[in-house]
Amino acid sequence: LQVLNEKKLQEVDSLWKEFETPEKANKIVKLKHFEKFQDTTEALAASTALVEGKLSKNLKKILKKIVAKDAHEQLAVADAKLGGVIKDKLNLSCIHSPMVTELMRGIRSQIEGLITGLPSREMAAMCLGLAHSLSRYKLKFSPDKVDTMIVQAISLLDDLDKELNNYIMRCREWYGWHFPELGKIITDNLTYCKCVRKVGDRRNFASSDVSDILPEEIEEDVKAAAEISMGTEVSEEDINNIIHLCDQVIEISEYRTQLYDYLKNRMMAIAPNLTVMVGELVGARLIAHAGSLLNLAKHPASTVQILGAEKALFRALKTKRDTPKFGLIYHASLVGQTTAKNKGKISRMLAAKTALTIRYDALGEDTSAEMGAENRLKVETRLRHLEERGIRRISGTGKALARTDKYQNKSEVKVYDPSGDSTLPAVSKRKKIQEVEEQEEGVAVKAKKFKAEMK
Known part of the structure; x- marks a missing residue:
């Protein structure tokens, strides 16, 4: 214009x-x-x-x-x-x-x-x-690749775990004043809260049916313990507040399960190969720690290996001690399967393969998890070889090279010669023994004469 x-x-x-x-x-x-x-x-x-x-x-x-x-x-x-x-x-x-x-x-x-x-x-x-x-x-928007959702979801999941743990411990301690024996019989936290919410006062256990929550054997133990419980009596208002707390625990637990399923599906959509390698929780924490999947793809394998252990790394560098071998990747199932002496080797190899899968997920157009499955199989094979102390199958020319001849002892058996035991004649020994005995007898005679003269 x-x-x-x-x-x-x-x-x-x-x-x-x-x-x-x-x-x-x-x-x-x-x-x-x-x-x-x-x-x-x-x-x-x-x-x-x-x-x-x-x-x-x-x-x-x-x-x-x-x-x-x-x-x-x-x-x-x-x-x-x-x-x-x-x-x-x-x-x-x-x-x-x-x-x-x-x-x-x-x-x-x-x-x-x-x-x-x-x-x-x-x-x-x-x-x-x-x-x-x-x-x-x-x-750079893709409806299937919004890693911001993963960062927020894993952070919320960690917060829910902390809050849920605090609520459960508070509920056990609070209701434990009224029915302390129940905490020892029921070890599962969610089952404990469901049981408390349904029954309320311990005196109601005898007439309540909790078979949909507890197995028959545990139900009988609970009812028997409720009759002879040493807990204190509480008011109805106290029981109502405890029941409200149990409702909160159950709702948060259900929401946590839903959030975990959402995170798992989102991780399989955004980073399927990373999820196959280290699992959805460890993969999500790696992405959250780096800020995004693309930022994580820019890190080398050595950084991925110690990601999450920055404080220990800088402390080791400052004090000139050994640097840490693993960070967030320590919680991966492959590292947990191996023994203590091989954890460093497996974590290093796992970090190398994980870095490849991260770059493939971040920059590749394919959404399949075949690459992650192949790399995981390699790490598992390496893990198996380390656990078996390096025993490997040899085929082809390797078998011929590794074949050894039968061992044969070529040394000759020598006959024992008793004449070579000693070079001293036997007569000289007897003479020495006789001379010693004669000297001892002479000394004894002189001692007797000396005593007789003294008398």
Whole structure:
């Protein structure tokens, strides 16, 4: 479009009045050149280039024609960055100001009157389709890949676990003053709360039927313990408050189960290969810790391995001690299956394969979990080999190379020669023994003579 009267553009605040009707708009601007897009894909490519401040090929061709005809004219642009690119590549003078912004707004309001031959209904449909495509491109939006939902869901799941644990412990402690024996008989927390909500006072256990909650053996033990309980008596108001707390516990437990199913389905839709490798909970925590699936895909395998153990890592680096071998990935089932001495090796290999699956989920177009299953099988095979102390099957030429000959002892058996035991003659030993005995006898005789003289 070419501006016909530039004087009226000087008053920016009242410029909108010149575009109230198509007749007024035709007095201000005139259609200079119009290029129609072939399809929506071409229109989307041109629009995304404008959004990113780039010069598309079609726009470059059109501007070259304009430069050849009207090189002295200025080009009004809505994006200053795009104007700089056009000036550098085509040496065309561009202008960007509040006046240009107001002029663009007026042109868009009367675009149907300025460009003839465009049905309004068809144009509205094309604009709507292009707007949806452009918005999806801007937001990188995919209905099946919204990792923000996973971040919020796993955070809420952790909060629910903490609150649920606090509520259950408070309920056991509160009702334990009235019926302390029940806590030892019923170990399951949800069953405990359902039983308390249904019966209330312990004296009602004898006449209540809790067979739909408890097995027959445990039900008999509970009724027997209720008759001889050492708990204190409480008022009906206290029992009502305890029952309300049990209602809260049951509702939160049901919602937690529903939230876990939602998280599991969402993880299989967004990151199926990651879910197969480490499970939905560990995978969701990795995504939440990194911020998004794309951010997690940018991390190397060494970072994925210790993700979640940053405090221990920096403390080890500061004190010059051994760095941690695993972070959030420690809670994966494959790491939990192995022994303590092999956990470091398995976590390192699992982190390497997990990094591959994360990148495949984040950047790949395929939504199948085949890659994750194959990598998990490799890790399980490696785990089995480590547990079996490296025993592997050898086939083909490997068997021939590994074959060893039968062991044969070639040493000769020597005959025992008793003559080589000693080199001293036997007679000399006897002489020495006789001399010692004679000396001892001489000493004894002298001692007797000395005693006789003393007397």
